[in-house]
Amino acid sequence: MIFIVGRMSVMSFEENEAIIEVNDLGFSYGPSAILKNVTFLVEAGEFLGILGPNGSGKTTLLRCMTGTLKPSCGEVFLDGRGLSSMKRREVAKMVSVLPQEPATDFGFTVQEFVAMGRLPHLERFEKEGPYDQKKTKWAMEVTNTYHLRGRLITSLSGGEVQRVFLAKALAQEPRILFLDEPIAHMDMNYQVEMLDTVKRLNQEHGLTVVAIMHEANLAAAYCDSLLLLSEGTVFDKGPIERVFTVENIEKLYGLDVIMLRHPVNGTGLVFPVYGETCSARP
Amino acid sequence: MRLLRDKWQVITMPVLLVLFLITGVLSLGTGAVEFNAGEVVRAVIAGLNGQMRGLEITPRETIIFYIRLPRVILAAMTGAALAASGAVYQGIFRNPMADPYVMGTSAGASLGATCAFMLPINIGFLSLGSVPLLAFAGSLVAVMLVYGLAKVGDRTPVLNLLLSGMIVSSILSAIVSLMMFVMPTGVLHGLAFWLMGGFSGRGWSNVAMITPYFILGLSIVLVFSRDLNALLLGDEPAMHLGIEVSKVTKALIVAASLLTACAVSSGGIIGFVGLVIPHVLRMCLGPDNRRLVPASLIFGATVMMAADALARIVIAPQELPVGIITALCGGPFFVYLLRQYKTDSYQL
Numbered sequence: 001m002i003f004i005v006g007r008m009s010v011m012s013f014e015e016n017e018a019i020i021e022v023n024d025l026g027f028s029y030g031p032s033a034i035l036k037n038v039t040f041l042v043e044a045g046e047f048l049g050i051l052g053p054n055g056s057g058k059t060t061l062l063r064c065m066t067g068t069l070k071p072s073c074g075e076v077f078l079d080g081r082g083l084s085s086m087k088r089r090e091v092a093k094m095v096s097v098l099p100q101e102p103a104t105d106f107g108f109t110v111q112e113f114v115a116m117g118r119l120p121h122l123e124r125f126e127k128e129g130p131y132d133q134k135k136t137k138w139a140m141e142v143t144n145t146y147h148l149r150g151r152l153i154t155s156l157s158g159g160e161v162q163r164v165f166l167a168k169a170l171a172q173e174p175r176i177l178f179l180d181e182p183i184a185h186m187d188m189n190y191q192v193e194m195l196d197t198v199k200r201l202n203q204e205h206g207l208t209v210v211a212i213m214h215e216a217n218l219a220a221a222y223c224d225s226l227l228l229l230s231e232g233t234v235f236d237k238g239p240i241e242r243v244f245t246v247e248n249i250e251k252l253y254g255l256d257v258i259m260l261r262h263p264v265n266g267t268g269l270v271f272p273v274y275g276e277t278c279s280a281r282p
Numbered sequence: 283m284r285l286l287r288d289k290w291q292v293i294t295m296p297v298l299l300v301l302f303l304i305t306g307v308l309s310l311g312t313g314a315v316e317f318n319a320g321e322v323v324r325a326v327i328a329g330l331n332g333q334m335r336g337l338e339i340t341p342r343e344t345i346i347f348y349i350r351l352p353r354v355i356l357a358a359m360t361g362a363a364l365a366a367s368g369a370v371y372q373g374i375f376r377n378p379m380a381d382p383y384v385m386g387t388s389a390g391a392s393l394g395a396t397c398a399f400m401l402p403i404n405i406g407f408l409s410l411g412s413v414p415l416l417a418f419a420g421s422l423v424a425v426m427l428v429y430g431l432a433k434v435g436d437r438t439p440v441l442n443l444l445l446s447g448m449i450v451s452s453i454l455s456a457i458v459s460l461m462m463f464v465m466p467t468g469v470l471h472g473l474a475f476w477l478m479g480g481f482s483g484r485g486w487s488n489v490a491m492i493t494p495y496f497i498l499g500l501s502i503v504l505v506f507s508r509d510l511n512a513l514l515l516g517d518e519p520a521m522h523l524g525i526e527v528s529k530v531t532k533a534l535i536v537a538a539s540l541l542t543a544c545a546v547s548s549g550g551i552i553g554f555v556g557l558v559i560p561h562v563l564r565m566c567l568g569p570d571n572r573r574l575v576p577a578s579l580i581f582g583a584t585v586m587m588a589a590d591a592l593a594r595i596v597i598a599p600q601e602l603p604v605g606i607i608t609a610l611c612g613g614p615f616f617v618y619l620l621r622q623y624k625t626d627s628y629q630l
Contacts, residue, residue: 068521092521
């Protein structure tokens with residue numbers, strides 16, 4: 001009994017704990033500062049969307065948070081450990097990243113490719129064991145790509161490629177999943193399918209998700225919280241209900257918008273007030 | 283869609299091993315004096331026995347053990363080294379056209395080796411090993427130059443790589459020509475003989491000379507072959523899989539340069555093997571370097587032994603430079619394969 005209570009208290013502690021802490025992060029490329037004084041927390045199990053106009057530093061921020069770029073100042077902590085002191089492999093055991101436009105100029109089959117997600121968990125000469133195979137299969141099933149396993153990546157459609165990349169990211173058993181505009185070039189049906197899959201993993205497995213979003217309305221529909229990035233600084237960060245407002249979006253994009261409610265899902269929808277040249281007028 | 287490799291993946295390795303053994307024995311038996319397979323095997327065993335116990339062996343056994351065997355081993359090592367370094371270069375540069383020849387590494391190695399020929403022969407321990415050592419230094423410098431020139435950000439576009447490989451290659455070759463022009467005739471003869479490519483007149487001392495480089499280069503490649511798979515996905519995706527990309531890339535470049543140095547210092551400049559062998563095998567095995575690298579070693583060795591045997595018999599009693607054979611056979615075969623499987627295999 002004591003054991004159970006102890007365990008539960010640990011768990012509840014973990015739920016509230018920040019899994020990512022970005023502390024006074026700055027990044028400069030030559031003389032121009034791309035990120036300045038970026039500070040925020042992401043809780044374990046949070047689904048955070050990052051919104052911002054082009055050139056606001058979203059991708060740079062993501063790269064600093066995944067360790068592929070070294071920040072000029074400040075530090076990122078993953079689960080309390082400084083990213084700069086972690087080995088790549090330690091980071092990879094915890095974090096996986098879905099790139100914006102994945103390169104597919106190699107001849108791996110879907111099965112071989114997804115299995116590469118197990119790399120960080122294997123020692124140098126260790127072969128994939130039953131657990132690795134199970135995880136690989138699970139990742140393909142969750143993303144609805146298991147039936148494609150014998151196909152070459154190069155023979156897949158764009159939507160299928162993204163799902164296969166998600167499968168590889170999941171085979172990595174991450175605690176945090178980073179998405180860089182995961183759906184920007186996808187058809188509408190694939191966008192919804194992809195976000196549904198990620199959201200289900202977020203809800204059922206407590207996966208923390210940090211996603212750069214291109215489409216504000218989809219962000220409002222799927223994310224728990226939003227980080228608004230403007231000219232390299234945090235403009236606002238908080239739960240959707242508080243941050244996703246007409247004023248914030250107007251200031252962020254410098255555009256007049258109106259907000260509606262989605263008639264089926266009830267989520268907020270923003271639309272720009274179109275310019276004078278717009279053809280249909282009341 | 284059925285892939286060629288679905289059919290071939292399992293049987294490729296055993297087939298390659300059998301081919302390797304058959305070619306080895308046949309190659310030992312062919313030449314000015316012919317031997318049958320049984321005689322070859324007996325002679326090799328007798329030679330080993332004789333070495334260990336200090337026994338005398340017959341003149342026919344001497345031909346096999348002291349003349350043919352080191353030459354065939356050298357050819358096998360050269361072929362293996364070229365094919366493996368080709369596979370590595372294609373992987374790290376994510377470029378199907380990369381190979382030691384195209385990358386200018388061979389030219390760098392030959393410049394290094396040429397310098398070694400120019401050196402006064404007796405400088406201590408270097409006297410035996412200066413050729414592969416300087417060939418290694420040359421190939422390393424060449425690949426750094428080519429990579430540095432071709433690099434844009436963290437990518438090396440195909441066109442840049444080919445162009446800078448060509449430029450560096452021709453500059454280095456020009457320097458070699460210049461050196462040949464000014465060097466004393468005695469040295470020139472030896473060098474020209476060596477540069478033409480081929481294994482005639484090579485002995486056990488040549489095998490001993492390149493073995494350390496071969497083993498070191500090969501071990502590095504085998505240790506990092508899974509990391510090389512991840513590098514195929516791109517630098518950033520490889521980082522996200524926990525690979526220390528710059529460290530691994532450097533180690534692999536050094537390894538591939540060691541292997542190129544081996545090949546060039548034993549056989550001169552031999553094109554096409556490094557490019558064709560990994561491609562052919564990729565069609566049968568897929569891009570997984572854990573299978574591809576060992577298969578390239580064995581198949582590269584087989585092809586080079588066969589090419590060397592051909593070089594010995596085509597216009598016997600004279601010998602052809604082996605590079606001519608590899609280019610004449612390798613080129614058209616590659617074109618044929620490319621057309622056949624263009625749609626699903628012209629990629630890494």
